[in-house]
Amino acid sequence: MNNNATSYAVEVEDLTVAYDMKPVLWDIDLKIPKGKLMAVVGPNGAGKTTLIKAMLGLLTPVSGAVHFTNESEDLRAFKNRIGYVPQSGSVDWDFPATVQDVVLMGCYGKLGWVKRPRKADMALAQQMLKKVGMLEYATRQISQLSGGQQQRVFLARALVQEADVYFMDEPFKGVDAQTEKAIVLLLKELKENGKTVVVVHHDLQTVADYFDWVTLINLCVVASGPVNEVFHEENLKKTYRSTGGLLRSVV
Amino acid sequence: MTTFIALLRDYTFQTVALGSALLGLISGVMGSFAVLRKQSLLGDGVSHSALPGVVMAFILLGNKNTEILLLGALVSGLLATFFIISIVRNSRVKFDSALALVMSVFFGLGLVLLTYVQKIPNSNQAGLNRFIFGQAATLLKRDIMLMAICGSVLLALILLFWKEFKLFTFDSDFAQSLGFSTKKLNLMLSFMIVVAIIIGLQTVGVILMSAMLISPAVAARQWTNKLWVMVLLSSIFGAASGVVGTAASSMVSKLPTGPAIVVCISTIVMVSVLFAPGRGILHRLYRRKRNKLLFKMEGGAPNVPSA
The missing domain is CATH 3.40.50.300 (P-loop containing nucleotide triphosphate hydrolases)
Incomplete structure (x- = not known):
């Protein structure tokens, strides 16, 4: 360097x-x-x-x-x-989505307009969820998360951005x-x-x-x-x- | 039963039912996004504010064609939205006050213009009154075509930009940090919601239109935790209440179609809020009671070491 x-x-x-x-x-x-x-x-x-x-x-x-x-x-x-972890209070956690859905949003930037996430993106999301210790919550509705878990979901989403x-x-x-x-x-x-x-x-x-x-x-x-x-x-x-x-x- | 079958074969009924179903479907889909973005009230504002546009279009162009009148509605609906947004941005007036202010001014102006039109000889009110409470019976085949075309475009856009709309609705800052233009997304989604409102005006009218936008989405949200299921359910609820409401008004004399549709969708909302598993009120009460009972039966000794 x-x-x-x-x-x-x-x-x-x-x-x-x-x-x-x-x-x-x-x-x-x-x-x-x-x-x-x-x-x-x-x-x-x-x-x-x-x-x-x-x-x-x-x-x-x-x-x-x-x-x-x-x-x-x-x-x-x-x-x-550039990855971003906003304050967890900045969104409405009663939005109809699962933990996995939110983490997948991290790859939307790489995908660009219109294209949908693929299997590789799903695998990446799973991997990052495992890293933050939230893998067993992947299919959980986000309104059921505690504050700390919300924070970890946002972190996993940012990690997916790579x-x-x-x-x-x-x-x-x-x-x-x-x-x-x-x-x-x-x-x-x-x-x-x-x-x-x-x-x-x-x-x-x-x-x-x-x-x-x-x-x-x-x-x-x-x-x-x-x-x-x-x-x-x-x-x-x-x-x-x-x-x-x-x-x-x-x- | 025979009257029911005869009804299904009736051409007017078919047209009106198809129109109402289309309207329910479109407003169900767009309403889901309006509700999730917490813009339910904006829908009410836009629909009320469409009235002066309808009357002005008639006065200026002297044309009774629905397309022309709805174009006027679109212009004044968008103008009202623009006023509301600029008042909030440039003053200390809050969103709800700005909305109520603009909405009542526009609606009042609409009524004044309507009275003026009544006084013009030979205008015979031009059937403009139908836009207040809606008059589904006036739906023609070409109106249905217009709704179908607008609806297909809206649905195609939703399918195409599904991922972007979902992301933007949930977390717009994050969407922007990923490089998506939130300005474009916001403009597009708002415009699409306004279009969905405008094409329903003839059927249910400016006063009840916001119910068509909000109710299916609120009901659908009760039953699911997935966005796509919510949007699908919402469109089904909207379409079904369109058909049922039309059938009810055809079989009962003097029952207006628009209000019948709204009563129908409202019933669905009530049932959903009460009985839906998980989020429903009754299910929650039941859960609490069961937990109490369980706690009692287990002896009620909490397994917590005392300090």
């Missing part, structure tokens, strides 16, 4: 996003190196979800741009190398300790396979254990870099401002 500019999986340049009049993200410059497991940390309303959505192209920024490596290819091919860069919005929300460990193992496995994973994370105590790269944001990027270099009290204080005192015991 060459260590030039190409070793960044995602480069964000001067990104500003606003809903109504108020900016939610202000002049974000961010470089995410390839093959890193990166946490995005910040207080509520800091723009973590917005940052992820903007990088995925789900929002139109006021200014700025997001670059991926080798994005000169056509839109479809390049979107296929992307190079993954964006995950709070994959540990409402998940028990055991499931959290299983998910972390999965993330580390992704990293070992050379994938880049960006995770919105809330639990400051586990950042150092789970991740090797961290971005602290609150409207703007406070710091971004290796966990052992930038994840210290001073930066956390800057990120959380008023609540900084409460966090002293954590780090």
Whole structure:
């Protein structure tokens, strides 16, 4: 691997996003190196979800741009190398579908318009369901899942995408300790396979254990870099401002 | 019995029943998506807002042809949808308020225009009143043809883009992240729902049309957890109530067809909500009672170690 500019999986340049009049993200410059497991940390309303959505192209920024490596290819091919795990609360789980149906949606991007999933896609879906420990739930209706199981179904769906860069919005929300460990193992496995994973994370105590790269944001990027270099009290204080005192015991 | 067989042979009955069945089938399919996207109310708004379009088309073009009138309905239905969406987007007014506002303004305008048309000499109301409550008996062979053509196009599109519509209805953000244009999908699906509403206006009228869109889908959802089964069941429910409603109104004098169809589909909804296994109210009550009984019989000692 060459260590030039190409070793960044995602480069964000001067990104500003606003809903109504108020900016939610202000002049974000961010470089995410390839093959890193990166946490995005910040207080509520800091723009973590917005940052992820903007990088995925789900929002139109006021200014700025997001670059991926080798994005000169056509839109479809390049979107296929990006995986997305949304917050599980973002959809209606009473939708008439089985776990397998939802996981199969991960391959829709590769298939493109009109084409239907084939046997190979089914097998892939089964394999990923097994990975997240949900294989016995494959034919279960999705309304019967618990919060943690919903989260794992979304994770399996993203794995089916077989992307190079993954964006995950709070994959540990409402998940028990055991499931959290299983998910972390999965993330580390992704990293070992050379994938880049960006995770919105809330639990400051586990950042150092789970991740090797961290971005602290609150409207703007406070710091971004290796966990052992930038994840210290001073930066956390800057990120959380008023609540900084409460966090002293954590780090 | 003989009257029933005679009825089946009657040409008018055949035409009207076929039309109602087609309408039920199409609105059943499109209604499933409207309900799952939580746009049931939008259907109501669109159908009410179609009325001024119908009357305006007659005033401007002086033509009584159903196609022309329905084209007017389509234009004003789409215009109303556009107003609702822009009000929600550009102001703090919420969706339900915007919908009620636009719908009542359009419907009121429609009634005013209708009164105006009544005053025009020789217009004889032009039979425009039929669009309020619907008048299935006025269905002609060419109307059926129009419905069949529109219906086939809609069904073909649903079959072709099944995977995309399913994905978009469930999780539109994820669809967009995969590179599908959610703008196009949204536009296409909304337009298809509006078309399904418009072609039913002549049969059941602007007031009852939303029932035709929503009821079959709500009933079908009770019986299944699979999308394709839901859409299939919904279309069957819609078509069946179209035929049964037409038969009922033919055998009972002075029973209007549109309302009869709606009563029929509403009965199906009630039965489904009460009796469907799994989601039905009675099944849930039964399950709770059985669990209580089981718990009692097993001695009621929960197998939990006390701290």
